[in-house]
Amino acid sequence: MNPAKNKLLIAALGGVNEIGKNMYMIQYGEDIVVIDCGSKFPDESLPGIDLIVPDISYLLENQEHVKALIVTHGHEDHIGGIPYFLKQLNIPVYGARLTIELIKMKLKEHGLLRDAQLHIIDVNSTVSTGAIQATFFTTIHSIPDCLGVCFQTPEGNVVHTGDFKFDMSPVKGPFPDLHRMAEIGMKGVKILLSESTNAERPGFTPTERNVGEQILEAFVKAEKQVFISTFASNVNRVQQIIDAAMETGRKLVLLGRSMVNVVTISKELGYLDFPDDLLISPDETERYPSEKIAVLCTGSQGEPMAALSRLASSKHPYIEILPGDTVIIAAGAIPGNERNLGQVINNLCVLGARVIYKSGSAAGMHVSGHGSQEELKLMLTLMKPEYLIPVHGEARMLYQHKQLAESVGIPPENVLIINNGDTVQVESGGVSIGSKIPAGNSLVDGLMIGDIGNIVLRDRRHLSSDGMLIIVTTLSKSEGHMVASPEVISRGFVFVKDSEELMGQIQDIVNSTMTELSESQTTQWSLIKQTLKDHVGKFIYQQTKRRPMILPIIIEI
Amino acid sequence: MNPAKNKLLIAALGGVNEIGKNMYMIQYGEDIVVIDCGSKFPDESLPGIDLIVPDISYLLENQEHVKALIVTHGHEDHIGGIPYFLKQLNIPVYGARLTIELIKMKLKEHGLLRDAQLHIIDVNSTVSTGAIQATFFTTIHSIPDCLGVCFQTPEGNVVHTGDFKFDMSPVKGPFPDLHRMAEIGMKGVKILLSESTNAERPGFTPTERNVGEQILEAFVKAEKQVFISTFASNVNRVQQIIDAAMETGRKLVLLGRSMVNVVTISKELGYLDFPDDLLISPDETERYPSEKIAVLCTGSQGEPMAALSRLASSKHPYIEILPGDTVIIAAGAIPGNERNLGQVINNLCVLGARVIYKSGSAAGMHVSGHGSQEELKLMLTLMKPEYLIPVHGEARMLYQHKQLAESVGIPPENVLIINNGDTVQVESGGVSIGSKIPAGNSLVDGLMIGDIGNIVLRDRRHLSSDGMLIIVTTLSKSEGHMVASPEVISRGFVFVKDSEELMGQIQDIVNSTMTELSESQTTQWSLIKQTLKDHVGKFIYQQTKRRPMILPIIIEI
Known part of the structure; x- marks a missing residue:
């Protein structure tokens, strides 16, 4: 089965009509390149299931043609499925530095690191695989080292944005590369795959710097210990928290395995900058007065086993949250986590802490990593694609993205809303919906993967x-x-x-x-x-x- | 066991540290009066459980003293437990007209209507039960006929607000009775129990009228069929929808059992006003052009078995949502329902409908029925209570309410944050926390009630x-x-x-x-x-x- 002889084929193996488990593929003739391989968590309709990863049976059927996996950035919904993928098909993996480091951590846990073929690329790299050539452009998101990809094919250019916002004043470089995007647009984009997460949100997502200002203000006002929880992978936010601790003369304790890991790696790679004596271990806190202590921890989603949740239940051996302490939740609740996070905040209130939190976009302590409507329109305007495939979103977001595309002049019939497994084919310049390929949920239950039944x-x-x-x-x-x-x-x-x-x-x-x-x-x-x-x-x-x-x-x- | 001899006892049997199953009691000597008896739905930690109602074992132990159940309004979190309560303890129930009608519907389903002792009261009624006298005041909420209660006792006045907002321009009378509230405050309130649902929201909740304006605008713009879903019990919003249908010359179809029931009752009682020929049945729609049809249905929370969900899955025998139709979700998602509602909206988008929806407070198509921070402060200012017990909310809301109370001059030590089962006792003017009484979750699983184990x-x-x-x-x-x-x-x-x-x-x-x-x-x-x-x-x-x-x-x- 090889439906792509002398034509270009694009498909989503995951990521459309859902948030999570992103995986896209582009095929010309006998060359297949895969973009991202994410995972997502099951909801209550899948009892006992640990994780959902993409069904890769099409790739396994055509395995001699699958040349590369290109990873846009290091978030779980883009890398979480990689161990399960490589176990079945060990192909070369390309990603920027932090992305590859995070993949390494994951492969190590699965005992797959030794045999993996990992390649660090940067924005100036080219990945060539027969008929398909991939070049890259810098985007800004809530993790460093994000790349958009431009595929040059005999049927024209196909661009995949990865996840992005246009933060024109990022905490730390690089800046969003509007010039390269404009250049790509000038050369002509046949098909754009653009992310749709915030297609429902009007306006422009605020800069990450705003969060830093809010955090510093809260640190200055705090009279006793400060606890702050955020996503470990949001390295720029972590830097801003570190800066606030240093500016207010506090030592910093890291709690939670992923926080310790990501901070360690990021410092080694130069993404984080702080003196070694800033960090102290949990058992050293008793040596310092409470106004000299800050604790940076995991658990901003209220995950029951994470550090913040354990602190809120007074279960930590060395560190205790006391009346008058300040607790900052520097994150928004991802849909589905509201109840758990709410419960953690309840517990913190009962302990007597001053809790600074806010759900929704009004939160000063969190900004989204995804561009809002005006930014999606900016991307469309820069890229001027002939066709748009809205990806990375549930149906309502894809349809909103379609309306945005119409508003910038893309004809509605050139916006292709697809399902996972649909193929878009380009042949002699003509674009049409092709035959379906297998795509769906592969369920991970303990050590077993596949169709749990x-x-x-x-x-x-x-x-x-x-x-x-x-x-x-x-x-x-x-x-x-x-x-x-x-x-x-x-x-x-x-x-x-x-x-x-x-x-x-x-x-x-x-x-x-x-x-x-x-x-x-x-x-x-x-x-x-x-x-x-x-x-x-x-x-x-x-x-x-x-x-x-x-x-x-x-x-x- | 009668801990209240010559003293006043106040307790929550449900409703604090949770949203749902409100039930409070006030006891002086041998007289016990119960306020509300609600239910709530279980989360995924209670598999197979249908409903949670309050544990009433304290009331059963003291059943000869339980004189009355006073119901503030007809929402499920205030009336849903009544059948299970009356089955075990058939005492007189007092409520305003619509409240009693909704309780009747519920008791009928359980075969309990014949023996129930239901008493319709209004804002000028007095309910006397030995040492405790209850009088009432009008409040505004998202259902008509809401009452606050003032209990006169030998130890002073205890006020329970019920659920409220200060909508000074309600869609239909009555107006919030600030004068009576001021009068109660002038006479002196020993303890105020005030609801805390929106204690985290700054500002003042917008008037319900705003929703009507938005709905009318959407009806005017709609070119084909209009579908609109809201809470059946929000009778004033239903009236505004009816008005929009009439103003745009559309016939109205009602879908969903509770919508049909509530509209029928409300029209009989005079809460809704429309000509009989406005309504048509689903099978009559084919006689009218699409721009002359509006459908008002249940399912605004994405409930899988409700009308909107069935329409979104094209499962209705007579009515179909077609490309170009307008669907309005005139409701916010109650926490926990986001995913189901999101899925329904996804399905509607796939059908080609123009879906008008918005989660969160920014929604023009929905305003909360609960007062925000400034309204909670207004209530506190009018009532000038010596003590506040924040009720009707999770811990974080109760603690926010406490901060609001401090800001209007109530000393922090006079704000009592309690758990379900804690008692507050007043004896010779002194207020203290008394011994605990049983309180907790009674689980309904099929026909069995109690401790499922x-x-x-x-x-x-x-x-x-x-x-x-x-x-x-x-x-x-x-x-x-x-x-x-x-x-x-x-x-x-x-x-x-x-x-x-x-x-x-x-x-x-x-x-x-x-x-x-x-x-x-x-x-x-x-x-x-x-x-x-x-x-x-x-x-x-x-x-x-x-x-x-x-x-x-x-x-x-």
Whole structure:
């Protein structure tokens, strides 16, 4: 199966109609280049699943043609799936310095680092793979070292923006490279894949510098210990927090594994700048007065196992949040995390802390890393693409992005809203929707990857909502009658000690059903099982309005 | 147990440190009056639970003293627990007209209407129960007929605000009764219980009229069908929608049971005003051109079974959303519903509808029913309470409310932040925290109410995350050896057909474990079960990093 002979093929293997697990591919003839390989977390409809990564079966089918994985930046929704990908297809990986360092950390955990083919590129690199040549341009986002990619192909240029905002006054260089973007636009862009995260937000996303000013102000005002939580990967924000600590004469404690790791790597690479004696370890805090201590920690999303959550529950061995301390949440809640974060803030309030937090875009302590509507329009205006494929967003964001494109003069029929697995093909200049390729969710559950199976997930949902009832009956192999009286066992249904009467009634129904069946001399196991399920299920529903899973087991002796 | 002899006792049985299931009580000597009896929905930590209502065991213990239930308004978090309460303790219920009508609907569903003692009151009523006299004042909220309550007791006045905002230009009367509130404040308020929902929001909540203007504008601009979804109980917003339909010459279809019910009742009671020929049934829509049709429906929270969700999935038999139609979500997403609502909006975009929606407070199509910081301060200023108990909110809202109280001159030590079950006692003018009374979550699961049991819930969580493995072994009663080979059955763990090798290995481990045990001539069932669990569990964890529930069952023949 190789649908791309003499034509250009573009597809999303993840990232459209969802936030998370970004993965795109571009193919010309026999050359396939992959962009990003992210992961996302499951919602409650997938009980017990640890992680969702893209389905890569199309790439596995065409593995001899897959030449490179280009990674735009080091966020989980762009790199989280890489270990699972490389385990199956060990191709060369290209990314900027910090991106590659973060991928290394991940591969190390999976024991895959030794065999990986990692290549550090910068904005002036070219990655050539047969018919496709990739060049790069600098974008600004909430992590350093972000790249947009321009693919030169025989059918014209295809640009993938990566994640971006136009922060014209970034905390630390580089600046967004408008000139190179303009140059690319001048040369002509056949198809632009542009991110859509904030397509619903009017205006222009504020600069990251604003956050630094707010943080400094809070540090100056704080009378006792300061605790501040943010995303470890937002290295520029971390620098601003470090600056505020230094300016107010505080020592800094780092809490949380990813915070320690990212700060260490970023300092080594020169992305962070601070004297070595700034940092102290948690057990050294007792040597300093409270107004000389700042704690930078993970857990800004209220993750139950992260540092902030443990501090809020007074579970840290050395560090305690006391009345009068200041706690700053320098992050917005990612949709789905509101409840956990709210609970952490509740706990912090009960401890007597002054908590500085705010959900939503009005927050002075957080700005988005994604460009708002005016910035998406700026990108479209610079790139002047013939066609736009809005990516990196749920349907409503893609449709808003389409409206923005219309407002800057792109004809609506040239905006292609696609699903994961749809292909866009370009042949002799003509652009059309091609045949579908496999794409979807690959579920990671413990060590197992792939299709965990609808039946398994349906069973888990069923078990979690009403529990189960197991009925074990024994039948004599020779004579077909019961050898011992049936046993009824319940888990997650009712607490047996509190429901002896109900359980007794269920036992009676099982017994009478088995007697009936035995009189009718039924030996068909499926009939016995179905009759037990029907009789017991009907009774339980009448009595309790619940529908536990009923599992008859027949043991033949 | 009657801790209130010659003293005044105030407690929350629900509603503090949470949003939902409001229930407060006030007791003097042998007289207990209950305020509200709400319900809330469980989060994912309570799998299979349908509803949470307050634990009323204190009231049941003192049932001869419980004189009245006063209901401030007809929202679920104030009336949803009433059927479960009255089933156990059938006391007189007092509420304003619409409140009582909504309670009636609820009691009818539970078959409790005939025996209920329901009393319609208005703002000029007095409810006297021995030592406690209740009078009322008008407040404005997102449902008509809201009352605040002033309890006169031998220890002074206790005021409960109910839910409120100060909408000085309400869509339809009455106006917020500032004069009566001022009068109550003049006479002296010992303790104020005031709601805290929007204590985190600066400023003043906009008037409901603003929403009407936005809705009318959207109706005027719409070129084809208009669909609009809001809370059925927001009768004034429904009136504004009706007005917009009439002004633009559209017929109105009502979709969703609660919308039909509430509109019908509200029209009967005179809260809604429209000509009978405005409404048409869904199957009549084909007789009208699309620009003459408006559909008012439930489902503004993205509830999967509600009308809007079904329309968005093209599942309605008569009505279809077509490209160019306008869909208005005239509601904000209640925390926890963001994902469901987002999905509905995604589906509507895919259908080609113009969707007007906005999350958060900036929404022109929604204003909160709860007062913001300046309104909470206005209430405090009017009431001039000696003590404040912030209620109706999570901890962070209660603490914010405390700061607001300080800013209007209430000493911090006079703001009592309590938990559900804490009592505040007033004796000879002195106010203190008294002993605790039982309070907590009563879980409704099908027909069963009460303590569903931590073990049952823990089992459900365990089952939902990794599924289960059942091992059935048969032992001879006389000789203690195995009669048949053990059976291994899995549900929610792995799909057996895809995992034959793993299941085979597990079967081998079970067999060898049973052989070992049989050689050691063990007859202790608990030891047999534990050994099976240990051996199999360890193997499965090594192979899969999962921990399914392992359930050994021994059948004695």
